[in-house]
Amino acid sequence: METATIHIKNMVCNRCIKVVREELQRIGYSVDEIALGEATIHSDHKIDFNLINKILEENGFELIDSRQSRIIEKIKITVIEKIKEMAEGKPADFLFSDLLQEKLNLSYQYLSGLFSSSEGITIEKFIILQKIEKVKELIVYDELSLSEIAYRLGYSSVQHLSNQFRKITGLTPSHFKKIKDLKRNPLDRII
Numbered sequence: 001m002e003t004a005t006i007h008i009k010n011m012v013c014n015r016c017i018k019v020v021r022e023e024l025q026r027i028g029y030s031v032d033e034i035a036l037g038e039a040t041i042h043s044d045h046k047i048d049f050n051l052i053n054k055i056l057e058e059n060g061f062e063l064i065d066s067r068q069s070r071i072i073e074k075i076k077i078t079v080i081e082k083i084k085e086m087a088e089g090k091p092a093d094f095l096f097s098d099l100l101q102e103k104l105n106l107s108y109q110y111l112s113g114l115f116s117s118s119e120g121i122t123i124e125k126f127i128i129l130q131k132i133e134k135v136k137e138l139i140v141y142d143e144l145s146l147s148e149i150a151y152r153l154g155y156s157s158v159q160h161l162s163n164q165f166r167k168i169t170g171l172t173p174s175h176f177k178k179i180k181d182l183k184r185n186p187l188d189r190i191i
Contacts, residue, residue: 001044004047006039006041006063008061009041009073010061011036020056028054029041037074069118075100075123077166079100079123079126083130084134087153096127115125128132130168146158
């Protein structure tokens with residue numbers, strides 16, 4: 001029996017986990033554990049990484065084969081998960097730099113340099129883009145006021161949120177709310 005832990009790019013939600021699990025099982029692998037960004041699989045035959053990558057790519061994912069790529073993917077997953085928690089009302093009394101250092105056990109300076117050189121934007125810009133996508137989602141759901149959204153996502157004021165929203169989207173939050181047919185972006189495509 002052969003076992004392997006594979007690292008997977010673009011897994012950003014529970015549906016991603018479901019799709020990856022189903023696809024791996026469909027091609028004959030048992031999935032022992034699966035989480036955002038990785039899966040531990042086993043098989044009675046030799047693991048065919050080329051086939052796995054082909055199947056993953058057909059579904060918008062891909063295998064990650066370098067340590068640096070795995071670190072970058074963990075940064076993205078950590079940011080996305082934390083913003084989701086914040087939007088759900090969990091306390092936002094932390095710094096992303098401290099969170100990432102703690103979660104990845106590497107200096108923020110190293111993480112920041114690696115992320116910027118690989119992705120072409122800073123971690124801070126990635127966080128802003130992710131927050132704005134979450135703001136769009138919350139505006140469309142229309143369950144929270146702009147003031148509640150600003151508070152949950154750690155903005156100092158509604159004005160701060162509005163300014164950042166306008167800078168990124170070119171629209172005010174209220175104008176965005178009026179044109180609900182404006183498409184939101186998939187989280188794995190934000191950069």
